[in-house]
Amino acid sequence: MLRLPPRSTLFPYTTLFRSLYISNRIYQPIGYTNALACFAAMGLMLALGVSSDRMQPLLFRAGSIVIAYLSCLIVMISLSRGALVAAVVAGAVFLGLARNRITVILASVAAISPAVAVMVWVRAQPALMEGGMSLELRSSAGADLALRALAGLLLCLLLFFITSKLQDWRIVPESVSRGVALVSLAAIVSILLFISGFYIVKADSFSEWVSSKVDEFTSVKLPPAGPERLANINSGMRWQLWGEAYNEWKEHPLTGTGGQTFELVHLKRRETDLFVKQPHGLPARLLVETGLPGLLLMMVFASVVLFKAVRNVLVHRSYAPTLMSGILGLVVVYAVQTSFDWNWNIPALTVVAFFFAGYLVSKRPVL
DSSP, X not given: OOOOOOTXXXXXXXXXXXXXXXXSXXXXXXXXXXXXXXXXXXXXXXXXXXHHOTTSOHHHHHHHHHHHHHHHHXXXXXXXXXHHHHHHHHHHHHHHHOSOHHHHHHHHHHHHHHHHHHHHHHHTOHHHHSTTOOHHHHHHHHHHHHXXXXXXXXXXXXXXXXXXXXXXXOOOOHHHHXXXXXXXXXXXXXXXXXXXXXXXXXXXXXXXXXXXXXXXXXXXXXXXXXXXXXXXXXXXXXXXXXXXXXXXXXXXXXXXXXXXXXXXXXXXXXXXXXXXXXXXXXXXXXXXXXXXXXXXXXXXXXHHHHHHHHHHHHXXXXXXXXXXXXXXXXXXXXXXXXXXXXXXXXXXXXXXXXXXXXXXXXXXXXX
């Protein structure tokens, strides 16, 4: 019988790492891995916004870069594909709207590169990447992780102060900043195309590769739990849950089935023994429970918030411009991941996202 470590012990057995004893994916203290990763990704955007805003005090920015590094490390260790996708989308929005893009890129490098280095080591540790390991193995690997995380933090601060000093003696023109952003975007796209091309070449044909990926996404099998899940696009039964919601909605297109009723819909339509209460996606839940009017109202609300937020970010670019772009990135992380997960039920995410969304759409933000 497996024995759980106590909740109140010290690092690395805080509630954050307590779940590692049975599972290789952390989920405490929030209680859900993807929600923890979403919270960390939201924190990453906000911290990068603060650390990239040269109108903020240097020490305040240094503290923020530390938070950005730790948030990035949590996202990586969680192995949450949804959080990674949301962070990439939010990062693109952040970089596109930020005024001083070079500063954003340098801050991102200072925070992300040490986290990647630590994650490379973590990936090679079975005691951290495989479930059901003994408490003794966890203890040893956790101590090593703490030391390497601390070394990464020091490297993060060193990179941050070096890049900050290099920028003190000149202001980069907007045209150069825009060019750097385009080159960075082109580099990311090229890397993604290269990786995709590698897997396509391994297949007999492009159509066969596409077909295999569609089958993988719609499979009823759950994705692997280890690092290999990052290269797997299995929806984790979401495709089936969305199908159940859609098929039930067709019977009640205008009224829906009523709030908090999806678990009954699932019991009625499920084809496996898996039991869930959520369709893992706010649009799917609103569609089946509140009908088309409920979904349309949500879309109108989200569109208005997004429009006013982007407008205010552009209008106030001369006043804490990068910080406001980072805050918008935080809201985008929540919006993207909530579209395919049930994070809206978790106050730690929803309250924070709505607070900052309200801040963005306010007529005159006060910093």
